[in-house]
Amino acid sequence: MYERGLRGTSLEDILRAADAGKSQMYHYFSSKDDLAAAVLEHQLTQVLGQQQRFRLETWSGLRAWFDVLIEGQKAREFRGCPVGSLAVEMSATSEELRASVAEAFLHWQSTLEQAFEKMRSRGRIETDDTPAELAQTTLAAIQGGYLLSTAEQDLQPMVRSLKLVYTHLRSLIPRALP
Amino acid sequence: MYERGLRGTSLEDILRAADAGKSQMYHYFSSKDDLAAAVLEHQLTQVLGQQQRFRLETWSGLRAWFDVLIEGQKAREFRGCPVGSLAVEMSATSEELRASVAEAFLHWQSTLEQAFEKMRSRGRIETDDTPAELAQTTLAAIQGGYLLSTAEQDLQPMVRSLKLVYTHLRSLIPRALP
DNA sequence: GCTCAAATGTACCACCCGGTCCAATATAGC
DNA sequence: GCTATATTGGACCGGGTGGTACATTTGAGC
Secondary structure: OOOOOOOOOOHHHHHHHHOOOHHHHHHHOOOHHHHHHHHHHHHHHHHHHHHOOOOOOOHHHHHHHHHHHHHHHHHOOOOOOOOHHHHHHHHHHOHHHHHHHHHHHHHHHHHHHHHHHHHHHOOOOOOOOOHHHHHHHHHHHHHHHHHHHHHHOOOHHHHHHHHHHHHHHHOOOOOOOO | OOOOOOOOOOHHHHHHHHOOOHHHHHHHOOOHHHHHHHHHHHHHHHHHHHHOOOOOOOHHHHHHHHHHHHHHHHHOOOOOOOOHHHHHHHHHHOHHHHHHHHHHHHHHHHHHHHHHHHHHHOOOOOOOOOHHHHHHHHHHHHHHHHHHHHHHOOOHHHHHHHHHHHHHHHOOOOOOOO
């Protein structure tokens, strides 16, 4: 589904790859959409699992994570964000799936929010924006970078998007008190 | 296709809406993918047509255009970017279609590039980044904003993404000479 | 070892999909 | 008005789709 899209992947494709029968599939999932929601959740878990290995509340950790995102996009041959690439098609398929996508993004945002909140409480950044807002902006930059990078088969859009948001965050570093 | 996605829209859906027969479709287009490429081109034309009404090389024009993008997303009930929403599914469908998407984005970027080049040549901005790079960053921000906005059914991601890139561009205004 | 529910295999289905084919019709050029 | 070509109508098709029905096997608990 990640590689070929939701509708580009038939149940038989999946079952063949999983060496399973249809009964198993319908025993555990109520429909293809239901399975798709589970796939989305799985993808999010993978992404957050990798992300957790970085101390995003530090500048070096944040930067390292960004670098890994970029390297991952290259390693996965420009196939896009494991979560975001499913988002557009799912959002258009049904209201339920769209809600699942929203939930996934909001969950992702909340993990970023925690990092920014740590930064804020430790005085590393100072801004009128809430940590939640910073998280949303950051995730949007990530997704935009992925989208263009995948279409153009070029890492540069990701590099630039992430650099933009990184620079912005750095600009929030409080000036040393006089 | 814009509303329900490429594979979520059958030929019969299209032909019914157009009150046309299959023969007509296959007389003018060689396949559904071929039609899809034409749809993408059409969408890009629409977007660029609207964009052309703004003088993006001015700060007020740029800002006004961003505002219109945001209002448009609301007016179209959070269905996403007319171009970008087709991008992910098309990129995954076939290499040809992916190339069409890339072409569309690059065309879009080139129009932005012209605006930034004007800004640069007139001394309104000063940066190591080329106008083309600024254009790519801007388009990525737009797409990221759309993506999250559509999934979350909330304008804020777009507002924040565009604000981020706008602020960045403003930061490139040269300091007055001493 | 028996029971019963959970799990799995298999066959099947109605429907829809993109695409083809060929006949019918309009239209432009003379 | 005749012809040649562009355009359109409509029937048809093979294959693939998600989903269902039901029989069978597995395995946990007693």
